Amino acid sequence: MNEQSRDSFEERAQALFHDSVEGLDFATRARLTQARNAVIEAASASRRSWFLRVGVLTPAAGVTAAAILAAFLWLGSPLSQHAVTVADGQANFEDLELVASADEGDAMDMLQDDIEFYDWAEKAADPGPPA
Amino acid sequence: MPPFDTLNQAWTVWDGPAPGPEDAVLEYTRELDKFLAEIERRAFRMAQVALRDPDDALDVVQDAMLKLARNYASRPSAEWRPLFYRILENGIRDLQRRRTVRKRIMSWLPGPKDDPDGEAQDPLDNVADQAPAIPEALMQGQAMQQLEVSLRALPARQREAFMLRNFEGLDVAETATAMGCSQGSVKTHYSRAVHTLREQLGEVW
Numbered sequence: 001m002n003e004q005s006r007d008s009f010e011e012r013a014q015a016l017f018h019d020s021v022e023g024l025d026f027a028t029r030a031r032l033t034q035a036r037n038a039v040i041e042a043a044s045a046s047r048r049s050w051f052l053r054v055g056v057l058t059p060a061a062g063v064t065a066a067a068i069l070a071a072f073l074w075l076g077s078p079l080s081q082h083a084v085t086v087a088d089g090q091a092n093f094e095d096l097e098l099v100a101s102a103d104e105g106d107a108m109d110m111l112q113d114d115i116e117f118y119d120w121a122e123k124a125a126d127p128g129p130p131a
Numbered sequence: 132m133p134p135f136d137t138l139n140q141a142w143t144v145w146d147g148p149a150p151g152p153e154d155a156v157l158e159y160t161r162e163l164d165k166f167l168a169e170i171e172r173r174a175f176r177m178a179q180v181a182l183r184d185p186d187d188a189l190d191v192v193q194d195a196m197l198k199l200a201r202n203y204a205s206r207p208s209a210e211w212r213p214l215f216y217r218i219l220e221n222g223i224r225d226l227q228r229r230r231t232v233r234k235r236i237m238s239w240l241p242g243p244k245d246d247p248d249g250e251a252q253d254p255l256d257n258v259a260d261q262a263p264a265i266p267e268a269l270m271q272g273q274a275m276q277q278l279e280v281s282l283r284a285l286p287a288r289q290r291e292a293f294m295l296r297n298f299e300g301l302d303v304a305e306t307a308t309a310m311g312c313s314q315g316s317v318k319t320h321y322s323r324a325v326h327t328l329r330e331q332l333g334e335v336w
Binding site: 043 | 163197201274275298300
């Protein structure tokens with residue numbers, strides 16, 4: 001068979017397929033639109049939560065870490081005006097552990113989600129020894 | 132590049148999926164919606180040709196849409212089409228494997244054999260049509276049905292290559308990405324598919 005017959009065969013197959021796509025009934029089109037809308041809604045919500053995590057949790061994690069550091073300094077300072085008993089110190093440490101463990105969980109989630117970014121940032125920050 | 136003191140500094144330089152305002156989410160959503168709207172009907176028909184069942188076809192297409200949005204949304208939109216069809220073809224293959232397993236299990240069970248895929252021949256198929264004239268649309272529909280039957284009889288990789296190249300219009304490189312094989316394999320599969328189809332349909336088309 002020559003090239004011309006091959007082309008006409010392929011063209012006919014393509015035309016038939018496109019006709020069948022155009023001829024899809026209304027119910028099928030509606031179901032496809034419904035499926036797409038569900039996907040878009042899910043994708044949009046997922047994207048928003050990603051922005052939210054990066055935009056809110058990163059500063060929040062920093063603030064929490066600073067608060068923990070300040071608390072450690074305050075508790076360990078000999079110049080502190082507050083008399084800290086052993087029992088008070090234990091209670092405070094328990095509270096700190098609760099806060100720190102909760103924060104660690106969030107930080108781990110963020111790290112897992114944005115591992116590509118952290119990897120890139122580490123490499124960009126440390127270009128290595130000059131050639 | 133200077134070292135980053137804070138992550139926020141790094142975010143401003145990173146050229147990956149950078150965080151942004153609400154507009155970025157809207158723009159991404161709009162782009163994804165446009166892409167899926169453009170592709171969904173053809174994808175559905177291709178899945179329907181392979182699976183025969185419209186409900187299964189719709190499920191596979193929706194699943195492919197979801198997976199694309201979840202796993203590959205950060206990729207440039209120019210890459211979405213071959214990636215989408217790769218997910219779709221994997222979904223079709225998975226469903227066909229499950230059907231094969233189900234059919235084997237059913238054949239071991241006692242009792243009347245079911246025909247879940249409707250492969251049994253309908254006696255009415257052999258009754259001659261006495262209609263004097265066949266409208267053009269009906270003839271086109273019959274030609275498409277014949278093409279579908281012949282496509283289903285092809286080996287899976289040949290069918291995939293033909294539908295992606297001919298129906299969807301992907302080039303060889305995109306088809307290779309979608310099929311997860313080399314461009315040479317795509318050319319071979321496509322050439323064999325066209326040869327077989329032309330041999331089967333050439334007389335009646």
